[in-house]
Amino acid sequence: MGLTFTSKARDERGTAILGVAVGVLFGVCFLSGVVSHLIQQPPAWFAWPSRPVWLYRWSQGLHVFAGLALIPVLLAKLWSVYPNLYRWPPVRGVAHAIERAAIGPLLGGALLLLVTGLMNIGYWYGWGFDFIRTHYWTAWIVAGAIVVHVSAKLPVVRRSLARRQAEADEAASPERRRFLATTAVAAGVLLLVTAGSAFTPLRRLAVLSPRRQGVGPQGLPVNKDAGSAGVADRLGDPGWRLTVGGRVARPVTLSLADLQARMAGSMGHAARLPIACVEGWSQEAHWQSLQRGGSSSAMLNPAHARDPDTLLALELNGEPLHPDHGFPVRLIAPNNPGVMQTKWLESVTVL
Ligand SMILES: Nc1nc2c(c(=O)[nH]1)N[C@H]1C(S)=C(S)[C@@H](COP(=O)(O)O)O[C@H]1N2
Ligand SMILES: [Mo]
Secondary structure, eight states: OOOOOOOTTOOHHHHHHHHHHHHHHHHHHHHHHHHHHHHHSOOTTOOOOSOSTTHHHHHHHHHHHHHHHHHHHHHHHHHHHGGGGGOSSSOOSHHHHHHHHHHHHHHHHHHHHHHHHHHHHTTOOTTOOOHHHHHHHHHHHHHHHHHHHHHHHHHHHHHHHSHHHHHHHHHHOHHHHHHHHHHHHHHHHHHHTTGGGTOGGGGGGOTTOSSOTTOSGGGSOOSSOHHHHTOGGGTTOTTOOEEEEESSSSOEEEOHHHHHHHHHTTTOEEEEEEEEOTTSOEEEEEEEEEEESOOOOTTOOHHHHHOTTOEEEEEETTEEOOGGGTTTOEEEOTTOBGGGSOOSOOEEEEO
16 A cells, blocks of 8 residues: 555544543443433432432533533544554454454544534434434443453553653653643634533633534523424413322412412522523523422333422512413423423323
8 A cells, every 4th residue: 555644643542542531431421321311311320309409410521511612522533543444454363453443433423423412412403313312322332432442452551651652651752741632622622612501611712513502592591492382472371370280189270370379479499590401502590480399291200209399380580471481381400411301381180
């Protein structure tokens, strides 16, 4: 083959360092992703607690921001190893063939995860794919391929990260050090301009985030507004009722005036709770409701149903809910994924 690769930024130690970084970031994404999936589609053995209230906010923030940091790190890793594709012969024995075979799903899957993750943050479902299924199953395929890859590469990684080798290497390659530093800076800048969608001190820098803290009706971002949800014209309807049924002594039907009267009465309750979206953005707000807990629905697990801060909220930051935040009444529960904090409630079924 007539190709030669001459960059001194590319060497075994640099590749090993990038490999470890990819492994750690992917591990964070994988674990937090599986947890988020379990919360939303809980099997019988899984119980997600309602406390601490910030837990989901953190785990999902880590999921999304580790995923974003993976973009430059993974690209750098690819750049550092792609000359291997031109090595001849392409396969040198069984172990090598297995290692090579894992590269396809590893690389293709990792890119698919990053692209679908980005598309989900941007609310763009270009080719009509099922985001959750695609993202979830691809993650398992990539995890499997990583296990194969790491088992094959462990000796090389060990060797090139070993201290004495490392010291000799360090002196030899300022190019590599610059390359790794550039990759780290790229990842850092990407985090600086996105993490403020969840991390309040960086709020003003979150110019690349579609949803930003403090920006939206009542100072809170909106994922889906009343118009696009098709509920806008029903909201002012004086005939609106909330029905509470299921396993209750007597099903009740409440008008908005009934709800407000209850909130004004002794049953009112307030809590500071975050909305934490699966897309990574999150923000705390003050919610006021007509009653404490006691209510449950198909989407609420038992710990949340029992928690006194699980609210059917009528007010947000001291005002009636804005139409886009779920007027007249929405669910807000502690440590609950945003997607389960149902807006525009019409019925509550106690199970
Ligand atoms: N009825 C209904 N409730 C909903 C949604 C929705 O599309 N429809 N989106 C959910 C998602 S994904 C999030 S993150 C939160 C966001 O709440 P907010 O728009 O009031 O900030 O609402 C949740 N409740
Ligand atoms: Mo969400």
